[in-house]
Structure formats: structure tokens, C-alpha cells
Amino acid sequence: MLMTSDLLEPIDETDMSYRECGVALVLGNGESRAWFNPSEKKIVTNDVITWGCNAIYRDGDVNNLVAIDHGIQQEIYDSQYHKWNQCWFADWNILPASVADGLLMTADFSEDFFHKSKNITDQCVIAGADPKLRAEKIKSAAEQFPNLDMKDLQIKMGKDIGVWITYVNEDDNIKDIDFPKKWAAGTTALHLACQDGAKEVYMVGFDLSSPNKLINNIYKGTDYYFPEDARGFTPVSWMKQLGIVFNEFPDTKFYWVDHEEDGVFLEKNIRYLTKEKLCDILNIQ
Secondary structure (H helix, E strand, O other), rough: OHHHHHHHOOOOOOOOOOHHEEEEEEOOOOOHOOOOOOOOOOOOOOOEEEEEEEEHHHHOOOOEEEEEOHHHHHHHHHHHHHOOOOOEEEOOOOOEEHHHHHHHHHHOOOHHHHEOOOOOOOEEEEEEEOOOHHHHHHHHHHHOOOOOHHHHHHHHHHHHOEEEEEOOOOOOOOOOOOOOOOOOOHHHHHHHHHOOOOOOOEEEEOOOOOOOOOOOOOOOOOOOOOOOOOOOOOHHHHHHEEEEEEHHOOEEEEEEOOOOOOOOOOOEEEEOOOOOHHHHHHHHO
């Protein structure tokens, strides 16, 4: 069978000209990234732009931090990480603080479902989901997919239920993500890296998932993540998003690290590497 690794030319590690076009290291949070902690690893090669997702900021800095879920966005904001590092947040629409005041006065659900940031300013971002809809969503999903594990379903459907009110400032280093929308953090970071002009993209921690196995994430069991005993997800959406990126940027070369080649992606711009090879290419120490 023809494998995608046969379709790309071998990497010439002595040829540095490609770096003029931009090199990105995109860090997902799959468990295959456990070896790469941004506070412990140093990329000696110049001009490599790093992109990370969600709670990676807990372990160190990246050039660009992408956060999709509302809870982790507020955690990042409260940590002040955004003051010194560039962040990209989904649905980061700034409103007058008076909108939050009105919501707090008129909402007909418990204050326990409101999550407010530590600071108070005259502007805010409001995001989240109506907790009253949770039971309806669980019932609907159970009817459509009767073979689902109900306990696991309740865990997944209950994540990020509530309203997050984050008070913000004009000079925050946070950009609203225009596109893509409603994607996973890893694939969003991948697309943003390509939008930024990267022509060589190295993907670490893109492990996909499986409902037949436990959740695959470095931060499982911590705040704003699923518990360690939660089941994984079907990877269909992630695979679709990856396929869109690979096809939308045909002139970009993607190198998927520590992912077994399975013949699913037949695009000519994908290659597979070991972490040892990655460390050699980017001089990671």
C-alpha cells in the first residue's frame, strides 16, 4: 500500500532555506506530548513559532496560546498569562460590563452557575451555556444513541455548563478567533499557524481519541477537563478538521510526530516522524 510518507521528499536537515517561509511547532495535549514540557524543553533552532492549547500554559510559555472552552479561558485570564503572551480565544466578544449586570439581575437560574473573573472592569466577555438545557440535551442524545454510556454522557454534556463572565481590558493580548469556529483547540491552533504563514508545521500531541478507551489528555482529572475515568470521543470531527487543514494549505508540509501512519490521510503534504527525529531537526534540548 502506498503510504503518505512515500509522497514527500526526505527532510534535508542541512537545508535551512525553508525557515524563511515559517516553521511552526503545534502542541496538542494528547498524552504522546508528555515528553515535551515547554518550561523544560528548549528549541535551539531560531525562528520556530510555537502554538499551544488550553492548559499548556500551566507548564510554561508558548508563542501563541489557543483556548476554546470558556472555563479554561477564564482560568488563563485570571492567571495574568495574557499580559505577557499572545492568546487566541474563541467567542471572545467584548461587551459593556452593564450587559453582565443586567444578566445577573434577570437570570432565572442559580448564582452557582455564574463564574466571574477576579477583576472588575467596565468591559466583559460573556460565554457559556444555559444549565437548564443540560437535561434536555442528555435526554435527546440518549434517545438518538441508546447504546451510549449514560454516566459518561452526563459527564460530557455537563462540561462547561454555566455562564462565565470575564472582565477585560483594552490592552489585553487576546485575539478573537475569526476562523475556524467550533473546532477543537488543537486543529484550531493548526489552522491559525497556517494562516500565520507557516510552511513547515510539526504536530505533537495530536493523538485523536476513541470511545473504546479512556480519555487521552495530559490534563485529564484537572480543573475544566474531563475526569480520568471518562471515555474518549469518536475522532470523526477531529479527522474532518485535520483533513480540511491539510487540503486548504496544500503547499504547507505537515509532520505528524509519534503518530502511527494508518493510511487514513492520503494528502501528499503529510509525513510522520518520531520525537527523536523532531528533536534532531529543530534542535530541541
